[in-house]
Each structure stands twice: as C-alpha cells, then as structure tokens.
Amino acid sequence: MMVCTPRLLVLTGLAVLAACSGQTDDSQDNDAAVERIALPVQVLEAGPGSIAQVVEAQARLRSTRHQELVILAPGIIRELHVMDGQVVEAGDPLLEMDPLPDDMDAVAEAENALRRAQRHLQRLEALQERISGAVAQSDIDQANDGVEDAQLQLTRAQRDRSNRQLVAPFHGVIEGVEVTIGQRLDRGTLFARIQDVASFTIHAKIPETVLPRLRTGLPVDVHPVGAEIAQGTIISLPAAVDRERGTGTLIVRVDEPGGDWRPGSFAVLRIHTERIEGDVVLPRGAVLQQRNRSYVWVVVADPEDPDHHYVDRRWLRLGRGDEDSVVIEDGLQAGDLVVRDGTSGLREQVPVRLHEQTYQPPPAEEKEEDETTSGRGGRPSS
Structure with a gap:
C-alpha cells in the first residue's frame, strides 16, 4: 500500500493538471465562441451640440440693376465684341462702328466751320474798334451766335465719333444682342441690355x-x-x-x-x-421607434470582462430638433456609446463588438515634437 501511494498522488496530480488544462481550453473556446456570435456595430459618442433651425x-x-444699351451715334458696325449671355467687365468694348458716308468728314467740317465763324467775328470786332459805329451791334451779336453754333456742331461731331465705340458701363451679363457686322444702326436704336452680376x-x-x-x-x-x-x-x-x-x-x-x-x-x-443648444444631441438616424416610443441601443462593457461588450436599450425623451438631429432631454448622458449602424438583430444583453472605430491622430505640433524627441519604438533618440 505504501508503495502505491506515490503513484496515486502522481496520477491525482496529473488528473488535476489535466482538469486545469481542460478548464483553460474551455475558457478560450468560450471566448472564441463569444467573439464569433458578437454582432459588429458602429457607435458614436453622445455629447453636446447645437442645431440650426x-x-x-x-x-x-x-x-x-440693369441698363439698356442704346446707340448714341449713327454708324455701320465694324466690330462686334460680345454675344448674347456673355459676361463683361466695366469698360470692356462691346461694339465699334464706322460713321455713315455722309458723316465721314463731320469733325473736319465742323472744325472748318468754327474757324470761319471765329474769323468773321474777329473782322467785325476789329472794324468796330477802328471806326466806332461802323458795325451794328446786332451784327456782332449774330456773329457771336454763329461761333457758339459752330462750337456746338464740333462738340457733337466729336461726341458722335467717340460714341461709335460702345463700352460696358459695369460688370454684368449681356442680353438681347441681335445685330451683325455691317449692319447700320441709327441713333436711339436698342443694341442690348446689361444686367449687373456683382x-x-x-x-x-x-x-x-x-x-x-x-x-x-x-x-x-x-x-x-x-x-x-x-x-x-x-x-x-x-x-x-x-x-x-x-x-x-x-x-x-x-x-x-x-x-x-x-x-x-x-x-x-x-x-x-x-x-x-443641447447637452446631448444625436442624429435622427440613431434614434429608433417602438410603439411610438423612442429608444437607442447603448454599448456597455461587461463588468467582469471589460474586453467584452453588450447592448442595453435606453428609452428616450426627445426635445426640439430638425430633420437631421434632435436634442435628447432624458435617457442618455454625454459619453454614452450609441449604436449608429448595425442595429438589426439587437436585443437586450446581446454581445457586440465595436467595428471600424475612428482613430483620431494627435495635433500636428504634438506629432512633430514627438518625432524629434523619440526614435523608433518610442525610445529616446541618442
């Protein structure tokens, strides 16, 4: 009997070891099974926010503002710089015209007429100065009127010459252009309209x-x-x-x-x-309905194993919001992890695993500082 005792102890020890080993394997198998049945979900962290009404x-x-572009001097279109719907800047040329055949020498003729009127007035004034009463005052007045008329004709001829180039009065879009090169346009003809786009x-x-x-x-x-x-x-x-x-x-x-x-x-x-403003604001898509009551699924860590998670239903009291977001007045706290996607098939205490959580990188300044003070593997660089 004494000889057999050590064998029994050894066998007992082996049995205990085998049992312990079996328990470890079973625990690992259970963990793997839980991982296999845990439903993947995407979550968002409940927190404060604001909703724009x-x-x-x-x-x-x-x-x-808009303006009609009217021809101010008659002429024949030589160049057309714009088309209907074109955007122009202030001062851009729109249209250039040549004078009509009868107006080709209008400025030169007006200049000659002005010189003749001025010489006539000068002769009368000189004669009146030499011989008092030799010229009637009415003749001098008429000569003055002739000079003024000639000056007006010259001014008009010069203005007509400059007005044969039409420019944009402001930044805008051109509308209603219905003319072609070579077409005659008379004074007062509507060329186009411009509408401000500033x-x-x-x-x-x-x-x-x-x-x-x-x-x-x-x-x-x-x-x-x-x-x-x-x-x-x-x-x-x-x-x-x-x-x-x-x-x-x-x-x-x-x-x-x-x-x-x-x-x-x-x-x-x-x-x-x-x-x-709200202490807790959620997107409408995360809020579910059951019998006219609102709720969400909240992910909770298993108190006995923080690496495992399950879901808990939270009934909500909703506040104001818009079509995209809503304020949660009761039922949630800031920091709760709310299931955003993957709600299908969820029920109380169903295990879940967090899927595709977003990683937030550190600010650029901190990252640069870390790279300058550390080498590979996080060890201080020498």
Missing part, C-alpha cells in the same frame, strides 16, 4: 406661419442650381400677407455672389432663424 424657400435670382436680390414667398420667426439681418444660404453657394441677408420683410395663398414676400440681398451666378437662375434659400 432653418427655413427653406425657393425663388429666382434678380440683378440689383450683387443680387431674391424675392421669396414665405408661409405666413413662419414669418414671426424672421427678422431683417438674418443670414441666408443661397444655392442656385448648378452654381456656387453664397450667403445673403434678409433686407426686407413682407409689408402684407397674401390671404389666399397664406404667404408673404421677403427680400434677400447677396453682395458677394458666386462667379457663375446669372439673373433668372432658380435658387434654394436656407434661412437660419435660431440655434438650439
């Missing part, structure tokens, strides 16, 4: 129920279809409300529009009326 409207862009106004119809939330000076995001977004300001509120349609017209002005804006383009307006 926005009123949307639609309207067309209007230029703040600033715009928008006259938008707004529902009567929204008007109390608006005031002059509020910022407005203006997004013309297919063009750059720019910011404007409400400059006028409706003076009256259309009772049949239940709307009023407000006016928005944009002084720094996009370079591709054009009068008449259709635009969407987003008017920022106020901002809602």
Whole structure:
C-alpha cells in the first residue's frame, strides 16, 4: 500500500493538471465562441451640440440693376465684341462702328466751320474798334451766335465719333444682342441690355406661419442650381400677407455672389432663424421607434470582462430638433456609446463588438515634437 501511494498522488496530480488544462481550453473556446456570435456595430459618442433651425424657400435670382444699351451715334458696325449671355467687365468694348458716308468728314467740317465763324467775328470786332459805329451791334451779336453754333456742331461731331465705340458701363451679363457686322444702326436704336452680376436680390414667398420667426439681418444660404453657394441677408420683410395663398414676400440681398451666378437662375434659400443648444444631441438616424416610443441601443462593457461588450436599450425623451438631429432631454448622458449602424438583430444583453472605430491622430505640433524627441519604438533618440 505504501508503495502505491506515490503513484496515486502522481496520477491525482496529473488528473488535476489535466482538469486545469481542460478548464483553460474551455475558457478560450468560450471566448472564441463569444467573439464569433458578437454582432459588429458602429457607435458614436453622445455629447453636446447645437442645431440650426432653418427655413427653406425657393425663388429666382434678380440683378440689383440693369441698363439698356442704346446707340448714341449713327454708324455701320465694324466690330462686334460680345454675344448674347456673355459676361463683361466695366469698360470692356462691346461694339465699334464706322460713321455713315455722309458723316465721314463731320469733325473736319465742323472744325472748318468754327474757324470761319471765329474769323468773321474777329473782322467785325476789329472794324468796330477802328471806326466806332461802323458795325451794328446786332451784327456782332449774330456773329457771336454763329461761333457758339459752330462750337456746338464740333462738340457733337466729336461726341458722335467717340460714341461709335460702345463700352460696358459695369460688370454684368449681356442680353438681347441681335445685330451683325455691317449692319447700320441709327441713333436711339436698342443694341442690348446689361444686367449687373456683382450683387443680387431674391424675392421669396414665405408661409405666413413662419414669418414671426424672421427678422431683417438674418443670414441666408443661397444655392442656385448648378452654381456656387453664397450667403445673403434678409433686407426686407413682407409689408402684407397674401390671404389666399397664406404667404408673404421677403427680400434677400447677396453682395458677394458666386462667379457663375446669372439673373433668372432658380435658387434654394436656407434661412437660419435660431440655434438650439443641447447637452446631448444625436442624429435622427440613431434614434429608433417602438410603439411610438423612442429608444437607442447603448454599448456597455461587461463588468467582469471589460474586453467584452453588450447592448442595453435606453428609452428616450426627445426635445426640439430638425430633420437631421434632435436634442435628447432624458435617457442618455454625454459619453454614452450609441449604436449608429448595425442595429438589426439587437436585443437586450446581446454581445457586440465595436467595428471600424475612428482613430483620431494627435495635433500636428504634438506629432512633430514627438518625432524629434523619440526614435523608433518610442525610445529616446541618442
């Protein structure tokens, strides 16, 4: 019996070791099984935020000023520098004309006529100075009138010559060009129209129920279809409300529009009326509904094994918000991990694993400092 005892002890020890080894293997298998059945989810951290209250409207862009470009002197088109829809800068040439055949020498003829009138007046004045009463005062007055008329004719001829080149009065877009090179244009003919593109106004119809939330000076995001977004300001509120349609017209002005804006383009307006602040703000997509009650799934670490996580349902009381975000008044705290994607198949206490968590790199200054003080592997560089 005494001889067998050591064997029994050895066997017992081996059995105990085998049992311990079996427990370790079982634990590892259980962990692996949990990992296999844990559902992957994407989470976001609940925290404070603000929600901009926005009123949307639609309207067309209007230029703040326009001008008709009228021919000021008759002529024949020699050069045409613009076409319909072209954008020009102030001072850009639009049209150049040659004078009509009868007006080819108008300036030279006016200069000669002025010289003749001046010489005639000088002769009369010299004669009157030599012989008092030799020239009637009415003749001298008539000669003075002749000089003034000749000067006016010369001024007009010179103006006509300069007016045969038409330039843009301001930065704008040209519309209504319907002429061709070689065409004769008479004085007063409408050549084209120009609309300013340096600033715009928008006259938008707004529902009567929204008007109390608006005031002059509020910022407005203006997004013309297919063009750059720019910011404007409400400059006028409706003076009256259309009772049949239940709307009023407000006016928005944009002084720094996009370079591709054009009068008449259709635009969407987003008017920022106020901002809602909240200690916890979530995207609407993370909030689920069950029997008209709102809830979210919150990821909780297993207290016995922090490496494992499960989900817990949290019922919510919602506050104000917009179509994208909402303030959570009760049911969540800042810092809670809320399931954003992967909610399908979740229920209470279901194990989950966090999937595709976003890594936030340190600021550039800290990173540069770390690289200068450390070598590879995080050890101080020598």
